[in-house]
Amino acid sequence: MLKADLRRQMLARRRALPAGELARRSLLLGKQLFQAFEVARWRWLHVYLPVARQREPDTWPIIHQLWREHPNVQVAVPVVQLDGVHLRHYHLTPDTLLVENRWHIPEPIGASEVALDAFDAVLLPLLAFDELGHRVGYGKGFYDRFLLECRPDVLRIGLSLEPPIERIADAWIGDVPLHACITPERVWRFQ
Template sequence: MSSTKAELRISYLANRKALSADELNRRNALLLTRFIDFVQQQTQTRSLQLVHTFLPIRRQNEVDTWPLIHWLWQYGVSTAVSVTDTETNQLMHYPLTADTVLTENKWGIPEPVIQAQPTIDPTAIDMVLVPLLAFDRQGHRVGYGKGYYDRFLASCRPDCLTVGLSLFESVERITDVSDTDVPLSHCLTPSATVLR
């Protein structure tokens, strides 16, 4: 089935909010297992030193990335997160450690409280975990419609893994993909690892 981004945004926001707490926990646990397998497979052939992740908006029933983050730290991989600059419509990237102080922005996204630490250049990132509402079999995604992640992903290295995390399976095709949309290299769901 083919759909527009606007149609998918409405239906998948509703689908996600309709998940019970038990079902959300079940899907997150399956995603964690799939993510661990994926990372261990990738590190057999490539160096994975820095992973950029999103932090979940709890009220939106987003994928819970915290178990993934804690596993990465135990696995010896550093993590980074973003702060949204609404004046420039860009994401600024900073280290995420166990000591990072977080505060929610106006959209409910946890962000680090910035002191004086330098930003991380996107070209230093080996993998980006990308939030999404829906995705298709070609690796295109539907986010919240602001374009922050497409601008960010366009500035990453060509060999950077761009990995969508989805609580639902793929749709067949998103019909209104634009030239500025950056397709994902992989997408992980509770039951599948999808490659573009």
């Protein structure tokens, strides 16, 4: 299946998902993360903040669990830059003030910037993924550019509300594959 078709199909499936089911699946994603990965060994975890109107998996339960149970693990979140192409990354704490940007993405205000080489793992938003670890996002390439700038050993973990498709037909060399993808039912590992 082609990325453009997958985007349309998966966005429609998300929109049709009742709020309670979205919340249930989001909680299961967090449960899978903490069971399958040695989170306590990480120093920095990069997490996207969910865009409610896009009905993205809710990462707030993961963030709150980290703050409660693993205070040694620092959390960073992305901020889209004014050029609309690049991301910068900022420390998120329980006291960080958030404001929605023009794309309705929550962004930290007054937080300290985090260097790209700090991250041990990155939780990636996606619309779909395949059995080879390729992902389909919104098509802007933010995360592919970001991941290429991270340390080579950074763990790339997708969060998906749906199981994988067999193959994304138009995956290309510039796509940075996942090491793993978490679904509500299980963790898929690649490479």
